[in-house]
Amino acid sequence: MILIIDDVYGSLEELERFTNAVHRWEATEIEQLPECMKLCFRVLSDITKETAREIQMEKGWSHDQVQPHLQKVWAEFCKALFVEAKWYNRGHTPSLQEYLTNAWISSSGTVLSVHSFFSIASEPSEEMINFAKKNHDLVYNISLIIRLCNDLGTSVAEQERGDAASSIACCMREMNVSEEAARKHVKVMIGKAWKKINGHCFTQSPMLQLCVNINTNMARVALNLYHNRDGFGVQDRENKRQILSLLVEPFKLD
Template identity: 50%
Template sequence: MGSQAYDVAHERRSANYKPNIWSFDFVQSLRSQFTDVVYKSWAEKLKEEFMHTLNEEEELSMVHIVDIISKLGLSGVFTKFIKDALDFIASNMNMTTAGSKDDMLKTALCFRLLRQHGYHVSQEVLVHFIDEMVPCKEEVGYDLTTKVLELFEASHLAMEGDEILMKAKHFSYQYLVDSRHHQYLNDDNLSQQVTHSLKGPCHWRVVWFDVVHQIHAYEKQVNNNTNKILVELAKLNFNITQSMLIEELKQLSRWWNDLGLIESINFSRDRLVESFLWTIGIAFEPQYALLRKCLTKVATFILVIDDLYDIYGSLEELNCFTMAVERWDSEELQQLPECIKICFEALRTTTAAITDEIQREKDCDDISIYLNTAWGDFCKGLLSEARWYNTNHIPSLEEYLRSAWITSSGPLLSLVTLLCTTDNESDSLKDKLLENQDLVYYISLIIRLSNDLGTSAAELERGDSPSSILCYMVEAKATEEMAKLHVKKIISDTWKKINKELLNASPKQQPRVNLIINIARVCQFIYREGDGFSVPNKDTRKQIKGLLIEPIQLTMD
């Protein structure tokens, strides 16, 4: 059914977004010497040398090595070693018997690593340490701080009902905050570790965004040949991975340039490189090239469509656009501005191309219904929020979140992640979507609430649709600061549910589960210092330079 012509005066708004700072020519000029096969051969040699040094490692050393390998971005290089080491630790450590305060570092580290990798470990293993530590909270010292730091990290693996871990989190957080003011903490490495952890625990961090920091931090601590080899391998692996990512970015830059969409619209953010950064955080390993490619394309369109609904379109235009996306039929758009029609055609063409590429690469059945439906749901949610804006309606927080978890883009990004990592085995895609639906909801909440925390001030100033901050302020008659604390508590509580999903995932499911969780981790990073998409801030620019432009200097001959 065709749409009637609309002759409605509508004032086009502007978000005054900053222009793209990464030009097409600049991206195409990026080069890396580490594409040469000689570097891959060198990396293999370093891996062999490292493995030869691990024959007689003690349990404590082994668990530290697993932790270091993970933080240095080498988990994919040492997958079998990590699994064998954690199997050994889980089966040989007496995880039900608490030891003395001297064992706290080892036990807390083992607890964190085992839970992060899906091993069932009771919080009870930490109870005696906490009972011993709380009376000593006034004590301050280097050794004690290192143990409390690891306890703080372990506490972020809590699930609902883990009251012991909640007690550990409260105590360790306060201890670490207070410790920064003590004179003894003059060790730069430990001081930086404390500050880094308080800013964001490792379980919430994006591994690849943190890897350069971890390489430089660990390099200062190396004290034997094993560690030196590991640091050099981490540097080389980073540079090799960076060279691969540069080539992928250049290819995507050519696609975006050839599409020419951004030249046809004047209301949207042009953020291809930032979108690619997001996908690197979700999956940086070589085997996920298809996922990065498809996610980047989807992410660029999420921004465009979001800006269409938030900034440009009238309610009548947006209603037509939503119906067009639901039906994948441009007939509804005939009377709308040319830029909206161009936007729809670009979305439809790109979605069809993504569908074809996934089906070809994965040798799977028609998946178009899944992507088409997800885009339709996304647009319907945005339309609801546009109605709130146009009618000056401020919903309750509960009503807001019923729509906002969908418009967070979490379901859409999670769907693409599942589609690109399907193994085409007996369990159907429908089953995979069903078994991950709770996890997708949880990570979508974190995406939306983290976004709101980072963008609420600018959105209030522009008069955009209400955010969770404003909804709670009105509903609870709370101050902005109180509302932000409430939202942060929801995020923290949601992580407990995510931790349960991670722990309940089978070994086969774990890789996909971790990829979906990474979507939330990336979002928390992007919005931790404000809106890292709309305003490419210092953190975002620094990450792009560090991960895609500047290699790490090698030290060994």
């Protein structure tokens, strides 16, 4: 669903209406949109409601504890994508800080984090309910790594296509440095984010450790997928080899 929403195409006015519809979760907001965008909204709305119902039935959370949180992260995600669409439409290259403030949300890390949290939380408890509030820094740095790793792997192709600016382009313009120097700076930011994430890995109670591990694994996946390449958008032999080794081929016992 993240990929579908990320690829929604339309005029700036249409995208604004779509974003407002997701923010309010009202179908009346999409009446003037093309049928393809109406379909995207309806599917997103249905999946969000269905996910909340399944969590309610399987985990014991109430409807009011789940669905508003799912709707909130989807609305924030769409809003961040709309900001990027406006930058692209205006040919605007933001400052690095302006970019990062939006990019950690458009990375979809918050959407993944909230859904994973509710899917593994076995039962409601005060500690579990307060997890997200107390671990904003963890979610931020994981989401930041997802975005920065993506930029390292895809920025060249995106620049050739004329896409919106990446962290690489923002660094180059703001610091007046080469692409190589900008990439080094982004890697330093990734390293600092990892240090902050590691701090969370050793300060959680056993009950919350699984939540931390799953969220941290998201950053690990991004690091692996985009390590010196676009391992997500471009299927290559290395990706295929890793998937086969992990999921298909048997372990060799010496």
